[in-house]
Amino acid sequence: MARIGLLSISDGRDFVARDLVDHITSATTALAEALRKDGHEVIVAPEIVWTNELATSQARLLADRRPDLTIFNYAVWAFPHFTMLAAEATPGPLLLMANIDPAQPGMVGMLAGGGGLDQIGRVHARAWGDIEDPAVRSRVLTEVRAAGAVRGLRGSTFGRIGGRPMGMYTAVANTDQWMRTFGVDVEEIDQWEVVRRSENASQTRVTEAREWLETKGNVHYDGKRLTPELLERQIRTYYAMRELIDEWNLDFSGIKGQPELTTHFCTMDIAESFLNDPYDWEGPKETHVCATEADMDGALSMQILKLLSGDPVLFADVRHYHADKDVWDLCNSGQHATWYAARSDDPAENLAKTHFYPEVFFFPAGGASVHHLAAPGAATFARLTRRDGHYRMHVMRGEFELYDDATNEAMARQSTFEWPHAFTRLHVPATEFLARFGSNHIHAVPGDYVAELEAVCKQLGVEFEGFGDAAN
Numbered sequence: 322m323a324r325i326g327l328l329s330i331s332d333g334r335d336f337v338a339r340d341l342v343d344h345i346t347s348a349t350t351a352l353a354e355a356l357r358k359d360g361h362e363v364i365v366a367p368e369i370v371w372t373n374e375l376a377t378s379q380a381r382l383l384a385d386r387r388p389d390l391t392i393f394n395y396a397v398w399a400f401p402h403f404t405m406l407a408a409e410a411t412p413g414p415l416l417l418m419a420n421i422d423p424a425q426p427g428m429v430g431m432l433a434g435g436g437g438l439d440q441i442g443r444v445h446a447r448a449w450g451d452i453e454d455p456a457v458r459s460r461v462l463t464e465v466r467a468a469g470a471v472r473g474l475r476g477s478t479f480g481r482i483g484g485r486p487m488g489m490y491t492a493v494a495n496t497d498q499w500m501r502t503f504g505v506d507v508e509e510i511d512q513w514e515v516v517r518r519s520e521n522a523s524q525t526r527v528t529e530a531r532e533w534l535e536t537k538g539n540v541h542y543d544g545k546r547l548t549p550e551l552l553e554r555q556i557r558t559y560y561a562m563r564e565l566i567d568e569w570n571l572d573f574s575g576i577k578g579q580p581e582l583t584t585h586f587c588t589m590d591i592a593e594s595f596l597n598d599p600y601d602w603e604g605p606k607e608t609h610v611c612a613t614e615a616d617m618d619g620a621l622s623m624q625i626l627k628l629l630s631g632d633p634v635l636f637a638d639v640r641h642y643h644a645d646k647d648v649w650d651l652c653n654s655g656q657h658a659t660w661y662a663a664r665s666d667d668p669a670e671n672l673a674k675t676h677f678y679p680e681v682f683f684f685p686a687g688g689a690s691v692h693h694l695a696a697p698g699a700a701t702f703a704r705l706t707r708r709d710g711h712y713r714m715h716v717m718r719g720e721f722e723l724y725d726d727a728t729n730e731a732m733a734r735q736s737t738f739e740w741p742h743a744f745t746r747l748h749v750p751a752t753e754f755l756a757r758f759g760s761n762h763i764h765a766v767p768g769d770y771v772a773e774l775e776a777v778c779k780q781l782g783v784e785f786e787g788f789g790d791a792a793n
């Protein structure tokens with residue numbers, strides 16, 4: 322649910338403004354009601370703006386309520402300097418909305434106001450038409466959802482556990498740039514904290530968690546790289562992370578893992594899976610975005626996808642391209658949220674399809690990897706990357722696919738079988754993807770969020786780079 326400020330702007334001639342009150346009020350009420358019906362809180366400015374003083378005072382009244390999005394409503398011709406003054410008093414994202422009614426020049430009012438804002442470089446979005454029209458409503462609600470996500474980022478904290486993994490430039494971002502562009506702070510925490518705090522959870526809690534994984538999932542102990550003791554150590558790292566999240570008020574996080582923990586302690590796959598999941602062995606909970614390899618821009622991309630969709634977010638390596646099928650193996654070095662196995666609210670359904678295998682040779686410390694195949698369905702894929710110091714968001718559509726058991730297994734065995742796989746058909750030619758994509762990691766959520774991501778980018782001042790049918 323977003324909080325929306327709604328300000329209606331009118332003609333500056335008193336005798337005209339007086340006559341337009343009823344017309345404007347009915348347009349404002351229809352817009353407010355449509356937004357409320359979608360579950361949003363709408364604050365309507367008490368007065369219609371028809372003087373310079375009202376432009377500033379009414380916009381300030383709305384701004385004091387810290388709306389996620391402020392809508393300027395144009396049901397009539399509106400003097401453009403009112404738009405400029407009201408925008409000056411509005412710190413957050415702006416949407417200009419015009420009724421299309423030949424009897425009243427609301428559209429002209431929006432274009433004149435919007436043109437003025439363009440001249441001073443004030444970013445804003447526009448929508449036009451009857452709010453009862455589903456296409457118009459969807460356009461407005463896209464902006465509302467995007468504004469909610471942008472506001473959700475601002476003032477949040479990313480917990481960076483460890484530092485740059487294995488020389489990965491794409492996993493490290495500039496904290497000044499994060500604060501300036503996204504309003505996100507970074508709390509640096511040593512991986513020693515995960516090791517130190519892993520002693521803290523009670524043995525009863527840890528045993529119950531292990532038994533839950535053994536009962537609901539498929540645990541493949543081998544007596545070497547995966548033993549009950551190592552699985553318990555991994556569960557303890559989950560609890561250590563929960564402590565860090567609570568103590569430092571972390572909104573999202575990333576864990577370096579490689580090479581220190583994966584060589585000498587255990588992998589973070591259990592912790593990362595169940596932080597990202599909407600449940601753990603103790604019951605339902607909010608998802609917590611946690612990026613493998615402390616990938617900062619990966620985590621930030623995931624957090625945006627979470628704020629838009631409310632769903633767990635996939636983190637994956639772009640691991641292999643099956644050219645014969647035009648399908649990618651999006652695989653991670655040990656975990657995807659288990660929710661992706663069946664995308665069920667019932668963990669038992671997802672865990673039944675999840676296998677906890679002994680870690681592979683990259684990770685001598687051992688522990689369980691979290692293997693499953695992503696359930697089929699359409700998804701949106703995205704990733705913030707930087708070109709020459711400037712952020713851009715790669716966005717594309719695609720589908721997760723599954724085949725018969727023999728084909729699934731043969732495909733998974735071509736990369737690292739023990740890790741999780743999302744066989745993915747992207748709506749972009751492989752040659753274009755490989756030539757343009759600026760990272761080894763990609764992120765996804767089910768559903769279509771291309772329009773929302775484009776709106777988010779515009780609000781943040783980040784370049785939107787749609788690939789294939791997501792290109793604008």
Ligand SMILES: C[C@H](O)[C@@H](O)[C@@H](O)C(=O)CO
Nearest residue numbers: 579614638653654683761
């Ligand atoms: C094999 C490596 O250690 C993996 O971690 C690598 O495939 C990655 O995940 C790179 O993002």
